[in-house]
Amino acid sequence: MGGIVVVGAGQAGAALVARLRSRGYDGPLTLVGAETVPPYQRPPLTKGYLTGDIPLERLFLRPTSFYADHNITLRLGEFVTGIDTARRRLRLGPDELAYDQLALTTGSTPRxxxxxxxxxxxxxxxxxxxxxxxxxxxxxxxxxxxxxxxxxxxxxxxxxxxxxxxxxxxxxxxxxxxxxxxxxxxxxxxxxxxxxxxxxxxxxxxxxxxxxxxxxxxxxxxxxxxxxxxxxxxxxxxGIVPNVALAEAAGVVIDNGIATDAMGRTSDPAIWAAGDCASFPWGAGRLRLESVQNAIDQAELVADNMMGAGRHYAPVPWFWSDQYDVKLQIAGLNSGYDRLIRRDAAPKGLSFWYFRGDRFLAVDAINDPRAFMVGKRLLEMGRAPSPEALAAPETDLKTLLA
Incomplete structure (x- = not known):
């Protein structure tokens, strides 16, 4: 039997195979990647790695030995050219690779x-x-x-x-x-x-x-x-575009990425998807998130559900960006906001809080980790802070969680 095969050896693929093993999956497990190096972090590429401050080895998400130690077969530098969904086989050039369950973590491509x-x-x-x-x-x-x-x-x-x-x-x-x-x-x-x-x-x-x-x-x-x-x-x-060609050619439904249900399963019951390439139900529509945290969280949820957990994906999206000596941290999605509250924090921090009516949507925290932490926690709790309390400089943000 083919066990589980994961196509795409980025952040999501690495998180998925690690989660499967940590949750007790002991069957055959294969991770296929087009690049010749093991899974690595991408955010430092245009920061510390580009400037020479971070060596290549520090980019790797896991030591190379991790995969052998956990009986994970790495097939690097290989391209999957097609999926035979009827026979549950992948084509890798002249070779075939069988699967019982398949996860697509194929990521995205820059425009x-x-x-x-x-x-x-x-x-x-x-x-x-x-x-x-x-x-x-x-x-x-x-x-x-x-x-x-x-x-x-x-x-x-x-x-x-x-x-x-x-x-x-x-x-x-x-x-x-x-x-x-x-x-x-x-x-x-x-x-x-x-x-x-x-x-x-x-x-x-x-x-x-x-x-x-x-x-x-x-x-x-x-x-x-x-x-x-x-x-x-x-x-x-x-910007980037999701890598959906492999799934689309196999007849899997595409809708702003590889369309999945709330558990990460695609229109083919044996195929799952996670990360940049995947969209999931969100409100009345669908959402595709391009972030490291989404890649990890969605991949781990898919791993759990491959083992029968039956979990639904309901994330609080969060992102970050480092520019010069400034760290921007964002929690939530600000789409449709109609009110913005600014807060200043000593010595150089500030935050912007987004509302639609009375509903709290998101926060942009600039050199203000406390604002980010509180805003993210409020979103997780489904609670809206008082805009008047936020606007008052004397308000201790932590009291909003009480």
Whole structure:
């Protein structure tokens, strides 16, 4: 028998196989990954690893020996080319791999610039995996000119690393403001000022017309306002798309990712999904979360349910971003908010609290771990703090949990 096979050796895949073993699953267990290295952390790639402060070994989620010690077969550097759902077989090139249950933790792929905008030129990078970061690292030479395309968290984090390394950084965001999709204008204002204070030029409401090449490598960027900027290289951070092709070709239902039920099972009863690639029921619709914590929590829930737990996934989403000496921590989802409360915290912290009517939706905590902790706990408890109490500087946030 094939036991359990997990396709995708990222954060979710690693969490899933570890959870299965910790919960007593003792059958055959195989983790298949396209990269040649064991599962590793991705957030440090554009931070400590890119700057050389974190060695490769510290990125690994588990020591390599963990997998052998727990009888987990690692098949690295291998691509699954198809799923035969009737026979419950995976195709890996000329080989087949049988499964009783299959988990898809295939993650996501960064959006790249199309070829007609110069996306195939040398010196144009995305920041998603180890190979991307290794290719980009030699470009980070003080004084060089880098263009960052995209004013979301990935683009801002890349801009921060480049600025700290002494590069000349320009960031373009075609939306009217950075972080427009995910944060209030007040949070955008804070991070715009932060980056400008470190010498980054922030160009909002301005798109990239095209990249201009010389001898096959990017040399300049033409912007939608008519300017042409000389550049030495480009970092593209314009979002990701879930990796659903394998599931879709197998006839699994796709809806904003690989569609699962509340327990993580797909439309095929033998196939499960978790992480960036998976969407799950949320309110009247579906939600797909792109975060480390979701990858872990959803994968562990799927592992439990593969063993019959029958648990439903009801997360309180949370995220974080590190830029310069600032840590942004977010709990909840702010979609549809109609009221925002600001709180300042000594010495340099502040937080923004989102409400829709009387309902508490989310908090952005900037160098304010207490606000994040309290806000996250309130969301977990299903409780709304009083906006008036939040707005009062003398309120001790912990009293809101009483």
């Amino acid at each position: 790249r610039l199309p070829e007609h905008l110069g996306g195939s030129l040398g010196g144009v990078y995305v920041a998603r995996d180890l190979a991307d970061t290794d290719a980009m690292a030699p470009e980070l030479v003080p004084g060089r000119k880098v263009l960052v395309v995209g004013g979301g968290y990935i683009g801002l984090e890349a801009a921060a690393v480049a600025a700290k390394r002494g590069l000349d950084v320009t960031l373009v965001e075609m939306a009217p403001r950075i972080l427009q999709r995910v944060a209030a204008p007040e949070t955008s204002d804070f991070f715009r000022a932060l980056h400008q204070g470190h010498g980054v030029r922030i160009c909002e409401g301005i798109g990239l017309e095209t990249l201009v090449g010389e001898n096959g490598r990017v040399a300049a960027a033409r912007l939608s306002d008519g300017r042409e900027l000389p550049v030495d290289f480009v970092i593209v951070g314009v």
